[in-house]
Amino acid sequence: MTDKIIPVIMAGGKGTRLWPLSRSSAPKQFIQFTGERTLFQATLQRVSDSSIYAAPLVITNEDFRFLAAEQARELGITLSDILLEPIARNTAPAIAAAASFAIKNFGEEVILQVLASDHEISADERYLDAIRxxxxxxxxxxxxxxxxxxxxxxxxxxxxxxxxxxxxxxxxVKRFVEKPNQASAQTMLDAGKYYWNSGIFMFSARKILAEIRAHSPLVADAASEAVDNAKRDLDFTRLDESAFAKAPDISIDYAVMEKTSNAAVVPSSFVWSDMGSWDAVWKLGDRDADGNLTIGKASAVNTRDSLVISRTHHIAVQGLEGIAVIASEDAVYVGRLDESQHVGALVKHLASTKATEALTQSHPTSYRPWGGYTSILNGDRFQVKRLFVSPGKKLSLQKHHHRSEHWICVKGTAEVTVGDEVKIVRENESVYIPQGEVHRLANPGKILLEMIEVQTGSYLGEDDIIRIVDEFGRG
Structure with a gap:
């Protein structure tokens, strides 16, 4: 039993409301927007005061497990565990699983604080007062x-x-109100005593599990069984899939908070945003005298109250007002800031067409447990990628049936295995990997390793990887 608060960080969402930077495979919680940290890392930092908090418990899914672990490691933050949801089942089953896990590991009366990993919060004295x-x-x-x-x-x-x-x-809590229309929202604002529902919670593990069992017993039973039959996998805990699948797909608000007689609200005046739209990013950013927020390779002239972000090409905006221009490596979004709440509808439209479906799912930059890669150029029988490998990490020992590869070191020092030979490749040096040859790339140094990889062959898909040895347990 600990008398400290256990932060439970929900990091499994695959939202696309900040498209094109956020995709289902690269959600907003793991993206750096306006600060030096990702939203997930900022959440970890908010619960890093060891006088209040114990080590955080993170709940995420298979796709993001290494990304969450690596972003915590970058901050030097130790996690109590990472629970892996085998399938998406909304917040009620996730919280029930976290409560069951906490009871087994910390005792029934331990207090949990449940936080979304994709919110922007100013953790000032007003925030600490609300926590207390x-x-x-x-x-x-x-x-x-x-x-x-x-x-x-x-x-x-x-x-x-x-x-x-x-x-x-x-x-x-007198009552919960669904998202209102403009007139109703104004009426509540004028009346006072109404507050935005932040989606941040605090309760004892025993109490929330008892309330879930009373109001949504299928959720409680499924989550408890999933924890009881969970398996360890490296530094993760995998919830049992067959048990977790029995849980209804339901939010904690619908499952419990709107039904219980024990709900309480802490009125809070700290700065908060769910970062649910480009308009929210603009409002929280450091805007210039004309009300513009520009990030990355972006310029705005004779333009007011606008957001311009570019990661690749330089975007220049002139003579506009109240617009958002967001450029990722492979797509550009242009729209009015006051319409940015509806980006989800645009993403659904793109997802419904085969020609644009991939733009809503995968991102040119993909993260792996060892680092990741960015797709730079694709052509007939060739593609070019930028590989980045974290210090001390290495890719699996592998081979490909249909492609050969050329690696050029542009930053750091690489340790390259080709067949039975292991060699050091330094900056401005290159190495050739013949088709079908067993090979491996590793970073033995103390700084990020960057390589340019040129693939050539008849088939260049990511599924043409035969892993022989992999320290991350992938087949």
């Missing part, structure tokens, strides 16, 4: 949610109406 109030309410047996003081009649958030004040400093 929530801890008191949770220890009084309440299921606590954080309500953000609204600054505008936003229609993209659910609302919470606060009721009577509690001894802890929190308030009882």
């Amino acid at each position: 109030t929530a801890i008191r309410a949770a220890r009084d047996g309440k299921l606590v949610t954080f309500g953000i003081t609204p600054s505008e009649p936003a229609t993209g958030y659910g609302y919470i109406e606060a009721g009577e004040a509690l001894v802890s400093g929190a308030s009882a």
